[in-house]
Amino acid sequence: MDEKTFLANMEELLECIPGSLSLEQSLVDTGKWDSLNFVSFLAMAHSKYSKRVAPADLTGCKTVGDTMKLVRPS
Amino acid sequence: MAVAKIHGVKVAGVASAVPATVRPLTEFAAQYGTDEVQRISQSTGVERQHISLGKLCTSDLCAAAARRLLTDLQWDPTSVEAVILVSQTFDFPSVPATACTLQMRLGLPSTCAAFDLALGCSGHVYGLWIAASLIAASGLNRVLLLAGDVASRTCSPLDRSTSLLFGDAGSATALEKENADSEMVFSLGTDGTGWNNLLIPAGGSRHPRDEGSAVRRHAEGKNIRSLEDVFMNGAEIFAFTLREVPPLVDSLLAASHWTREQVDYFVFHQANKFMLQHLAKFMKLPLDKVPISLQEYGNTSSASIPVTINSRLAEVVRSRSVRLALAGFGVGYSWAACGLNCGPIVAPDVVLVQEAEAWSC
Numbered sequence: 001m002d003e004k005t006f007l008a009n010m011e012e013l014l015e016c017i018p019g020s021l022s023l024e025q026s027l028v029d030t031g032k033w034d035s036l037n038f039v040s041f042l043a044m045a046h047s048k049y050s051k052r053v054a055p056a057d058l059t060g061c062k063t064v065g066d067t068m069k070l071v072r073p074s
Numbered sequence: 075m076a077v078a079k080i081h082g083v084k085v086a087g088v089a090s091a092v093p094a095t096v097r098p099l100t101e102f103a104a105q106y107g108t109d110e111v112q113r114i115s116q117s118t119g120v121e122r123q124h125i126s127l128g129k130l131c132t133s134d135l136c137a138a139a140a141r142r143l144l145t146d147l148q149w150d151p152t153s154v155e156a157v158i159l160v161s162q163t164f165d166f167p168s169v170p171a172t173a174c175t176l177q178m179r180l181g182l183p184s185t186c187a188a189f190d191l192a193l194g195c196s197g198h199v200y201g202l203w204i205a206a207s208l209i210a211a212s213g214l215n216r217v218l219l220l221a222g223d224v225a226s227r228t229c230s231p232l233d234r235s236t237s238l239l240f241g242d243a244g245s246a247t248a249l250e251k252e253n254a255d256s257e258m259v260f261s262l263g264t265d266g267t268g269w270n271n272l273l274i275p276a277g278g279s280r281h282p283r284d285e286g287s288a289v290r291r292h293a294e295g296k297n298i299r300s301l302e303d304v305f306m307n308g309a310e311i312f313a314f315t316l317r318e319v320p321p322l323v324d325s326l327l328a329a330s331h332w333t334r335e336q337v338d339y340f341v342f343h344q345a346n347k348f349m350l351q352h353l354a355k356f357m358k359l360p361l362d363k364v365p366i367s368l369q370e371y372g373n374t375s376s377a378s379i380p381v382t383i384n385s386r387l388a389e390v391v392r393s394r395s396v397r398l399a400l401a402g403f404g405v406g407y408s409w410a411a412c413g414l415n416c417g418p419i420v421a422p423d424v425v426l427v428q429e430a431e432a433w434s435c
Contacts, residue, residue, distance in 0.1 A: 034295065035235065035294075035308055039117075040117075042316070043348070043352045052317060055307075055309035058309070
């Protein structure tokens, strides 16, 4: 999995400045991790990574890196 | 998925009715902030909703649609042999069946069968299946299917996940026996494990109303609602549609022996625009074959498929025969799809209903 592409996808999704996110970044601290972006993540995982992520798994994510683990090829 | 094929039944007409009162989403700006409302609106596609101010009920909207449809079809009300009302927001808590009151109000004969069917997002297609089955299997000639909800009346005004999404609408679909070998194909399914992701917890016998059930309290996010208000877990609903809707459409196409290209329009339950566009893209359906009426009416629950036909496809279905793939999915979880050749049919523009037209009983 290409980490840089994933971060760029997350920056687009969360409307962050390109290059500003890291895997260690806390989702809550972005101030943009809300229910709409939660659903946007499910859609992104589905369309770009062919993954149907369970919302309960996403709820448990604390950092951007945690969300990346959910879309890793199994 | 349960697959059914029904022959010798046609849809003769479809009508929809909404409250005349329009609420632009900008009205929520004072409460949630302009940026937040705009963001939600861009995602859901909802720009305004037609809403009951508290008097108009499901039956009033369905009755307005039915009257218009019977007039335009030039059907004598006494020729209707069964009326089915599909809703999740009936006029009365449990008794009587609202369909019985509609038999009286619409001037249908006492020989007419009438019953309620409690389903929401999938309800119109389930209703079509039952209405068509009644005609095909029990020899009835004319059935009136009514489907509608006043979903806005179930929302807490302080819950952004529902109050900015749902609008109110009623519909009427006329089905009748025909001798031609027409075919309606249905694919239906259920997954009750999702029962608590779209739910009004209190007010039934599982959790009767009590002194605390109407009290609005802080819930997830910044939402505030009571146990008598509708709750929706948007993420779970979205995940459910990703899981079930593509196989539903595939199952319908396989049973119909239709390719995607042969379908003129995929009329989906208007859940929200983001979801519909994502599903269309995933299923490789051209967006111009997936009409969307959310901007004007919001998510109108069981009425959203007929509302989309009357508001977006009326001219098409009035003038020629088209292949339609209808699909409803959501609360339950419940889902159903129908493939049919439809048109030319009676399809009036959406009827506006004044608050004063509510039944004063």
